[in-house]
Amino acid sequence: xxxxxxxxRKIRESKKILxxxxxxxxxxxxxxxxxxxxxxxxxxxxQVIKLxxxxxxxxxxxxxxxxxxxxxxxxxxxPYAKKGMQxxxxxxxx
Numbered sequence: 001x002x003x004x005x006x007x008x009r010k011i012r013e014s015k016k017i018l019x020x021x022x023x024x025x026x027x028x029x030x031x032x033x034x035x036x037x038x039x040x041x042x043x044x045x046x047q048v049i050k051l052x053x054x055x056x057x058x059x060x061x062x063x064x065x066x067x068x069x070x071x072x073x074x075x076x077x078x079p080y081a082k083k084g085m086q087x088x089x090x091x092x093x094x
Contacts, residue, residue: 002039002072004048004065009037011055025054042069 012022023030026047035041043051048066052059075081 002069004043004062004069005037005039007062007065008051008055011057012037015055017055022051022054026050039069042073 019033020030023033032041036043043066048062049059052062075084
């Protein structure tokens, strides 16, 4: 399970919100929300922002997890991932 999906499930369950309510808000299928929470599917950036508003959570917290998942999708099984990420972090200017 990916980081964003785990966090979204935790938030939703703590607020006692049903999957179908979230699906309706995002105008997507309930099964899709379930897959997102299990890390099998991805949200786009706008959907993450909408969920931050819906759950009354900090946008940067959820977007950070979203970016983390995107990076892991690319480098997760790469043997040089750690070295590559270290070099990227030195290069990254934020």
